[in-house]
Amino acid sequence: MHIESATSSQLVEWEKELSVHYERICQHELSLDITRGKPSAEQLHLSDKLDGILATDYRAADGTDTRNYGGMTGLSCARALGADLLQVPTEEVMAGGNSSLTLMYHAVLTGYLFGFAGNVPWRALESPKFLCPVPGYDRHFTICEQLGIGMLAIPLGKGGPDMECVEKHVREDGDIIGIWCVPKYANPTGITYNRETVERLAQLGQIANPGFRIFWDNAYAVHDLGPSINLASIRAATLENDTVDSVLQFASTSKVTHAGSGIAFVSASSANLDSLKLQMQAMTIGPDKVNQLRHSRFFTECTTLEEHMHKHASILKPKFECVLEHLQNALGDSGMGQWEKPRGGYFVSFNTRPGCAKAVVGLAADAGVKLTPAGATFPYGNDPEDSNIRIAPSFPPLEELDTAMSVFVLCVQLASVRQRLAQCRNASG
Ligand SMILES: Cc1ncc(COP(=O)(O)O)c(C=O)c1O
Structure with missing residues (x-):
């Protein structure tokens, strides 16, 4: 359902369901991190032949x-x-x-x-x-x-x-x-x-x-x-x-x-x-x-640079697909956020509804998923819309990323529904 078309009573029900789901996840005591764009251990292994390659020939x-x-x-x-x-x-x-x-x-x-x-x-x-x-x-x-x-x-x-x-x-x-x-x-x-x-x-x-x-x-x-x-x-x-x-x-x-x-x-x-x-x-x-x-x-x-970067891509691609699939399945047509499909690099940039990014990052942290602080992508840490969140899929193994993303989209849903509910209550006085 698109969040803007939900009635107040639907939002109340929605919030209850999401909260139950969220509380259950919090009990799992997760400890996951999708903050920084670091290469994974699997990617680092691709270059391990650097070690010892000189074999004492330093010229x-x-x-x-x-x-x-x-x-x-x-x-x-x-x-x-x-x-x-x-x-x-x-x-x-x-x-x-x-x-x-x-x-x-x-x-x-x-x-x-x-x-x-x-x-x-x-x-x-x-x-x-x-x-x-x-x-x-x-x-x-x-x-x-x-x-x-x-x-x-x-x-x-x-x-x-x-x-x-x-x-x-x-x-x-x-x-x-x-x-x-x-x-x-x-x-x-x-x-x-x-x-x-x-x-x-x-x-x-x-x-x-x-x-x-x-x-x-x-x-x-x-x-x-x-x-x-x-x-x-x-x-x-x-x-x-x-x-x-x-x-x-x-x-x-x-x-x-x-x-x-x-x-x-x-x-x-x-x-x-x-x-x-x-x-x-x-x-x-x-x-x-x-x-x-x-x-x-x-x-x-x-190796050659080109061949080597293809190997990186084959490790990274499934991780980007995992992130995009979660976003599309849980949030597509929901009015709860926007994102682009990157064709390279290390990040997926997600924009929540204005005013929700800090709440999403806070909810995710309490559920054991660390995200880059909201606002970090702006000078002085000040995102005037409180909307942008940077997702870095490269470092965690795919299974961990999958779990982290299910928590992330749930937090987006919960923060969005809570915000919308508050807006409806304010509007009705
Ligand atoms: C845009 C950009 N520039 C520079 C860096 C850091 O590069 P280096 O490791 O060469 O210092 C990063 C790392 O995430 C980056 O995203």
Whole structure:
């Protein structure tokens, strides 16, 4: 039944039934977690041949002894892997440590403390701000919040951020110094930016503060669940618009090999890379080249990137199907929520009826199912509609995910019916 067409007495009955079901589940003392998009143990096993692959042969093809210090930009074979992931020339890639988030943090610090490519440091501005397409990735927002950089939420549609809104802010406010973008299989909505959006983003450099940078976090560049969606090249678009300095691209092997010990990449113009290196070389004498060599050998001797990602997809696909089946079976045509079917990435984004997300997360927690806190996908943890919940299906085994999802949909039903009942009671005075 559609929730809006239920009468008050039907809602009362419905609430009773759901509550009985819910109380029964609470007695099971579950302890399930669908909060973070971590690869499962089964996925991590796919890359276990990394261990021991060097067999004491530490020399890279270019002769570098990877055990020693040096090489700020990373091994050339590792940079080539990053170039493959980001579809850019190897010379424009720097290969770092295990986390692209760390590179993003350093890039924000570089802009904030020193400025990119000779531009004024952001800290010299009155109120430096990032544009934040929402819902988005909470850890991007945490970086800004920690450094006191302001954040403006921008609606994220099916083809990318609302570009009218982005252009208006950038044109009218010279203190806009960045935008967070997850252009392919976005975290959490799963959308991929369309060509028009990519082209309009590439033009921002013509109207923005010269220190403005697009943080192009392509974390899910090769993480397809089926046939790949083609993301237009931001690099090509910036070359056409003479705005190459306006973009910094990021990727990593975190969800390709071992999440805790992969390689992260940043790709940018030489002026931007020089600024980054200047900041980073005060902090390190070079990245873990041994691990970089391991990865390079893994993708030449054991598998190809494409073949490897197919194996990930075959593990992940049934989990996404499980989530979507639960949502469709329990909530399809109920008016209790909306969701998209992602074609890649790590998340399913669910929107409850406005005002219900916190209640759903609370009910699920009391029933032993941990969800990402409501609001986490918005700057400052503030979802003005209290509606968005990010579901991360990758980590738990399928049976646990199945149980967690039956609890989730029950909590959505219960919170929605209780809210609707309260609305009907208020309306009837
Ligand atoms: C959009 C996005 N960027 C970055 C990361 C983290 O990447 P890394 O492990 O390379 O730091 C994640 C992890 O969930 C993510 O979803």
